[in-house]
Amino acid sequence: xxxxxxxxxxxxxxxxxxxxxxxxxxxxxxxxxxxxxxxxxxxxxxxxxxxxxxxxxxxxxxxxxxxxxxxxxxxxxxxxxxxxxxxxxxxxxxxxxxxxxxxxxxxxxxxxxxxxxxxxxxxxxxxxxxxxxxxxxxxxxxxxxxxxxxxxxxxxxxxxxxxxxxxxxxxxxxxxxxxxxxxxxxxxxxxxxxxxxxxxxxxxxxxxxxxxxxxxxxxxxxxxxxxxxxxxxxxxxxxxxxxxx
Numbered sequence: 264x265x266x267x268x269x270x271x272x273x274x275x276x277x278x279x280x281x282x283x284x285x286x287x288x289x290x291x292x293x294x295x296x297x298x299x300x301x302x303x304x305x306x307x308x309x310x311x312x313x314x315x316x317x318x319x320x321x322x323x324x325x326x327x328x329x330x331x332x333x334x335x336x337x338x339x340x341x342x343x344x345x346x347x348x349x350x351x352x353x354x355x356x357x358x359x360x361x362x363x364x365x366x367x368x369x370x371x372x373x374x375x376x377x378x379x380x381x382x383x384x385x386x387x388x389x390x391x392x393x394x395x396x397x398x399x400x401x402x403x404x405x406x407x408x409x410x411x412x413x414x415x416x417x418x419x420x421x422x423x424x425x426x427x428x429x430x431x432x433x434x435x436x437x438x439x440x441x442x443x444x445x446x447x448x449x450x451x452x453x454x455x456x457x458x459x460x461x462x463x464x465x466x467x468x469x470x471x472x473x474x475x476x477x478x479x480x481x482x483x484x485x486x487x488x489x490x491x492x493x494x495x496x497x498x499x500x501x502x503x504x505x506x507x508x
Contacts, residue, residue: 283368285445286499295492299485306481310411316476320396323471329403331396331473343468347461348432351377355435358442369442372498376438379494380487384431387486394420397473411478426483427475430466434458434487441495459484 309315325332333339355377362370392415398404399420406420415422436458443451466480 284372284499284502285369286503287444287496292492292496295488299489302485306478306485307411309481310476310478312410313408313476316478317401319477320470320473320475321402323473324396324402331402331471333471334397334473336472339468339471343465344429344472347465348429351432351436351461368502372495373438373442376441376491376494377435380435380438380490381428381431383490384426384428384483384486387426388428389423391425392419392422393425393479394422395424395474396470396476398424402473424475425479426486427466427469427479428483429469430462430475430480431483431487433462433465434484436461437484437488438491441491462487 323331323333355374358370358377359374362368362374393409393411394404394406396402398406399408400406401408404420405418407416407418409416409419411425437455439454439458440451443454462484463480466475466477466483469475469480470477
């Protein structure tokens with residue numbers, strides 16, 4: 264009787280919560296598809312004429328010397344550009360090794376998700392014709408700025424600056440969401456929110472150096488989350504499909 268009543272209690276974990284690689288519902292993906300579309304339109308609007316980007320990054324530009332005084336700042340480079348990025352990498356590698364040793368497929372997948380986002384952003388950045396602020400004419404460079412969805416002018420500069428690669432490292436920890444979602448949803452959202460804050464902080468450090476605009480960093484977070492959702496959805500779908508055979 265005690266066992267039967269205990270099994271019927273509300274706190275009994277549903278099957279989805281004990282699966283090593285649990286699937287997310289279609290409703291979950293539908294909601295996030297709508298949110299990604301809304302935020303994508305918002306980011307396009309923010310980048311429509313570059314005024315917000317120029318104002319925020321331009322705050323750190325010295326018109327007298329025609330340079331960004333914080334560009335080669337030792338501490339900004341050491342703490343924001345190196346130390347924080349190294350900590351993110353160590354987190355992902357540690358989770359991967361622990362997952363392999365303890366045979367935890369969810370840990371392994373989450374560790375791989377921390378790398379998939381920056382990888383996608385890195386590919387997009389490498390093929391982008393948009394140049395960094397410090398390369399633009401308005402900030403002492405020689406390249407010409409142009410709208411995000413416009414046609415690249417001949418003098419667009421070296422490019423390879425969109426989306427923000429460094430910020431994507433911080434955003435990559437949004438993958439921890441999938442680690443805790445089945446049993447500890449508050450912690451899952453806390454990890455997700457913390458990763459967003461970390462990505463924005465790392466991205467702002469690059470804005471101070473003249474390396475990126477705000478929308479570069481916002482789009483980095485957008486692409487990271489999209490890549491993680493798609494990857495997680497595909498892997499869990501294929502895994503559960505194979506189990507049913």
